Amino acid sequence: MxxxxxxxxxxxxxxxxxxxxxxxxxxxxxxxxxxxxxxxxxxxxRLVAPTYVNGHTHLDKCNLGDVMRPNETYSFQECLAITWEHKRTYTVDDIVERASRAIREGILNGTTVFRVFADVDTIGGLRPLEGIIALREKWRDVVPIEAVDFPQEAILRDPGTAELMEEGMRMGADVVGGLPWHERLDEDMRAHVDFCFDLAKKYDKDIHMLADDTLNPNSRSLEYLAARTIAEGFQGRVSASHCEAIAAYDEYHAHKVMDLVQEAGVSISSNTHISLALSGRLHLEPIPRGITRAKQMWQKGVNLFTSQDDVNDPYYPFGRNDQQEVAAYLCHTAFMTFPDEIRAVFDFITYNAARAMRLEDYGCxxxxxxxxxxxxxxxxxxxxxxxxxxxxxxxxxxxxxxxxxxxxxxxxx
Ligand SMILES: [Zn+2]
Missing domain, CATH: 2.30.40.10 (Urease, subunit C, domain 1)
Structure with a gap:
């Protein structure tokens, strides 16, 4: 041997x-x-285990933390605005250089598969996706990288994005992204999800959306995404990230949605540390944890995973591209600190993340x-x-x- x-x-x-x-x-x-x-x-x-899988990260904007201006309003809205300033002037080489630093950190920390979201919108056009596709090709012989065609500014509220997303799929994106909760109206949210399914069917690609990344209990995009997944026969091919609003639903409705997600085979990436840093900022004390119902979903048999998401960018100043750190955050925030729970959380950064990305021949x-x-x-x-x-x-x-x-x-x- x-x-x-x-x-x-x-x-x-x-x-x-x-x-x-x-x-x-x-x-x-x-x-x-x-x-x-x-x-x-x-x-x-020492323990030998399958390598870590990072199923949700934004490497087009990573390491902007070193060059950006400070966030003076301490707000999520200013995170977006700071990113816009840089997104207008990105170059492919700049993205590949900053992202490669994060990939190297990830490999050193034991991650060998990356699903990378690239902003596609009328501010940066297709440049971020070009950069992430160039990144994928540069690293092709070392680690697999997936490029997600991701409408960071939503689709209906940013006219022109639908056409750019279609062009992104033609350029060779691997996954159809989505951000339905960020639309202005519920009917726009549903049209957003429908558009993404049409695109995914046309190019025969999987879907990964950021759903209900808010503690607003009226945000209902995960529910619609799961229902559409069943209707379209996409079970096992759809992931949703963040999904914090479900923590603010009443128990009856939360269980209805969790059961629907389980039936639809939608995988959920919690990215707990990011939720912890960003959601719940409008609340008065006592402030909720602001994370999705990770433990309840796991208990119901939902394919739960968790991902690094941001690395040193306008949204999050930390992140070592270290899935062990990410898992440890989830243990704390989801009350998963006893032996069977810790065992489950290890699956969230290995087997479950691999299942969400439909990796073949993964295991030990x-x-x-x-x-x-x-x-x-x-x-x-x-x-x-x-x-x-x-x-x-x-x-x-x-x-x-x-x-x-x-x-x-x-x-x-
Ligand atoms: Zn994200």
Whole structure:
């Protein structure tokens, strides 16, 4: 075998295991592989798990935090306005350079798949999407990147965007994006969703929308998206991100919508830390957490995942493109801190995110692609507690990154 990872802990298995890799595939998972590998890596008992999947990130605007003016009104509206100032003058090279920095951070932190939203609107035109498609091609031999044709300024309230989105699909976008909750009227919200389904059917692509990214209990785009998903036979091909409004619905209506989402097979990306930073700013104390009903949806069997979303941009000053950090935020904000819950949250950044993106051959069994992290600790609890980068990151059996953490305690007792 080309590579044998020795002495690994594995998810949901007792004991210590060897993982053998041949070419780009996992060839064997056994308690002891007797043959010698061409290369060997000693995991020394640390957890080996499939690499992280980031199913929602905006790399056209990432790292603008280093060059933008400060947000003087501390408002979401000014986040948009600051982005407009830069979006008008983006170049493809500028986007690829800033986004590549975030991709490198992501790989070092164990993520090997990225779904990247690119703004498509009448301010920046198709330039952001051109940049993200150029990014996808630049990284093609290293990690897969999907480009989302995303109407950041909505569709009906920004006349001309519908035509640009159609052109974006012709240019080679991989996913149809949407932002229906940002339309002015409910009927426009529904027309927005309908338009996206028409586009997705025409180009045979999946859909990923930002739904109800607000604590306004009257925002009902997730419900309509789920109903349309069933009507169009798109079960398993649609994702929705944020979905905070459902936290503000009364219990009867919230359960109706969660059941509908489950029936529609719509995957939900919580991006909890972003909701925590941005939603609920209009509330007086006590301020709600402002995140979607992540735990209840998980308990109902909804395919829940969570993603980095923003990295050092007008919306969010932090973000290391680190899915471990993202998962740890979800544990806190969704009250998922007990063993089975922590186990579930680890799925939110691995298996569930892979299912939302319909990745093939994802996993840690023989026959799966050898996309594996040798993590920094032996259990999920300690991986998320320490949030240290993986010792080794593999994609298709090829080493993409190594991390060595050197810490020295100079006084002890
Ligand atoms: Zn986002």
């Amino acid at each position: 080309d590579l044998i990872i020795r002495n690994a802990s594995l998810l949901d298995r007792q004991g210590i295991w060897d993982v053998g890799i041949q070419g780009d595939r996992i060839a064997a998972v056994e308690q002891h592989i007797s043959e010698q590998g061409t290369e060997e890596f000693d995991a020394v008992g 069994a023989p026959g799966c692609r050898a996309d594996l992290n040798v993590l920094a600790a032996p259990t999920i609890q300690h991986v998320l507690r320490l949030q240290q980068p993986p010792a080794l990151v593999l994609r298709g059996g090829k080493a993409l990154a190594r991390n060595e953490l050197r810490q020295e305690l100079l006084q002890d007792a």
